[in-house]
Amino acid sequence: MLEIEFANAGVEISLVLLLLLGLMVGVLSGFFGVGGGFLITGGLIVFGVPTPFAVGTGLTLIMGSSIINTLKHRHLGHVDFKLGLILVSGTIPALFLAEWLINSLEAAGLAGPVIRYVYVVVLAVLGLFIVYDFLRTRRATVAQVGEITTARLAQRVQSLKIPPHSITIPGYRRVPTYVSFPASGIDRISVFIPFTVGIGAGLFAGLLGAGGGTVLMPVLIFVLGIPTTIAIGTDLFQIIITGSMGTFIKSFNNHVDPVMVVIMLSSASLGSQLGTAATRYVAASRIRILFGVTVLSGSVAVAMEQASRASWGGEALSTAASVLLLGFAGVICIMIAVMMVVAKRGAGGKQAVGRLETRNTHEAGD
Amino acid sequence: MNESLTEFLTTFPINNPLLWALLVMVVVAGISLVLFLFWEVLLRLRLPFVSSQFGSSKDNNQSGPC
Numbered sequence: 310m311l312e313i314e315f316a317n318a319g320v321e322i323s324l325v326l327l328l329l330l331g332l333m334v335g336v337l338s339g340f341f342g343v344g345g346g347f348l349i350t351g352g353l354i355v356f357g358v359p360t361p362f363a364v365g366t367g368l369t370l371i372m373g374s375s376i377i378n379t380l381k382h383r384h385l386g387h388v389d390f391k392l393g394l395i396l397v398s399g400t401i402p403a404l405f406l407a408e409w410l411i412n413s414l415e416a417a418g419l420a421g422p423v424i425r426y427v428y429v430v431v432l433a434v435l436g437l438f439i440v441y442d443f444l445r446t447r448r449a450t451v452a453q454v455g456e457i458t459t460a461r462l463a464q465r466v467q468s469l470k471i472p473p474h475s476i477t478i479p480g481y482r483r484v485p486t487y488v489s490f491p492a493s494g495i496d497r498i499s500v501f502i503p504f505t506v507g508i509g510a511g512l513f514a515g516l517l518g519a520g521g522g523t524v525l526m527p528v529l530i531f532v533l534g535i536p537t538t539i540a541i542g543t544d545l546f547q548i549i550i551t552g553s554m555g556t557f558i559k560s561f562n563n564h565v566d567p568v569m570v571v572i573m574l575s576s577a578s579l580g581s582q583l584g585t586a587a588t589r590y591v592a593a594s595r596i597r598i599l600f601g602v603t604v605l606s607g608s609v610a611v612a613m614e615q616a617s618r619a620s621w622g623g624e625a626l627s628t629a630a631s632v633l634l635l636g637f638a639g640v641i642c643i644m645i646a647v648m649m650v651v652a653k654r655g656a657g658g659k660q661a662v663g664r665l666e667t668r669n670t671h672e673a674g675d
Numbered sequence: 676m677n678e679s680l681t682e683f684l685t686t687f688p689i690n691n692p693l694l695w696a697l698l699v700m701v702v703v704a705g706i707s708l709v710l711f712l713f714w715e716v717l718l719r720l721r722l723p724f725v726s727s728q729f730g731s732s733k734d735n736n737q738s739g740p741c
Contacts, residue, residue, distance in 0.1 A: 567684070
């Protein structure tokens with residue numbers, strides 16, 4: 310296969326493998342609204358890229374592909390910019406706080422294991438919750454859905470009254486601390502709630518070196534009660550900011566190979582188009598279950614990676630973890646393509662999706 | 676040509692880290708925009724159902740758990 314030498318990273322990698330990795334990242338990123346950091350970094354390490362360059366090059370690819378995905382989702386009306394800006398206002402200071410936390414952990418010699426354990430637990434809990442929610446909703450009859458659905462959690466969160474209820478802006482007037490997000494279907498919510506969610510996403514992104522989308526996407530859906538496709542688009546908008554900050558820091562430290570980024574971006578941009586388009590044809594409940602399973606596979610891969618550091622034959626286990634992750638991502642991409650084609654061929658395409666959702670999702674019961 | 680590019684890629688980041696960081700961000704953002712437009716136009720001509728211009732996603736927008 311055509312091998313290319315990368316001057317910055319100092320490695321030779323097959324062009325075909327890089328294009329395939331970029332395509333998978335693009336499809337998953339556009340479909341799930343996540344950056345795909347865990348997949349890119351793992352894949353590049355398997356290809357022999359030194360870890361600092363794998364992280365830096367991955368973050369730069371995340372920035373590029375999230376720009377493409379956000380533009381695509383904006384065309385489809387999936388981005389709530391007002392909500393996105395409030396999230397980002399919490400994310401940016403949290404990134405600096407995370408950097409300070411990492412430095413403190415590193416000084417204590419605990420950074421690596423602590424971060425990996427947190428990663429495994431958070432991904433496992435999220436993935437299991439999403440799968441559990443999907444199975445419970447499927448089993449429930451329409452009458453029961455209202456009683457067991459997580460939509461009640463979102464309603465409670467939206468109705469929370471958090472003081473102060475208004476603040477005075479010097480030289481202006483008193484302004485309420487409650488906002489509405491018409492694009493997300495939220496009439497009234499305390500501004501402190503999305504701000505806090507943004508802080509959480511920023512901490513996660515900064516600590517784990519990912520865009521934070523893996524955590525933010527399900528939180529937007531299940532806690533804030535935002536429709537799945539809007540959550541995906543808004544999440545991607547937020548990832549542009551975190552990805553850009555990460556890119557700047559990593560490039561400054563010369564841990565980015567721009568040629569590698571451009572090669573992967575060329576196929577990721579096609580994958581983004583396909584992944585984003587698929588969100589119009591695949592039912593939201595199916596998007597969520599696929600996301601849940603992907604997150605679980607990420608958790609297993611990181612757990613294997615952690616185990617590889619503590620056991621004999623660690624290198625083989627580490628490689629197996631990355632291969633598992635890449636293989637699973639490839640399978641999910643194929644499933645997305647198949648579901649998209651099936652839905653497109655189905656009677657009425659989107660109408661069928663709408664009917665399916667009315668029957669299957671939480672909304673049905675409310 | 677190839678050698679001068681390699682030399683630029685290896686020496687410029689070390690000598691001008693701030694400029695290099697800004698350059699990487701601008702180049703990647705610019706290429707992203709160009710690639711987005713390229714695939715949008717190409718897919719609109721060849722696979723219109725993948726293009727953003729094909730219909731809206733209002734039905735699926737309503738499908739969240741809220």
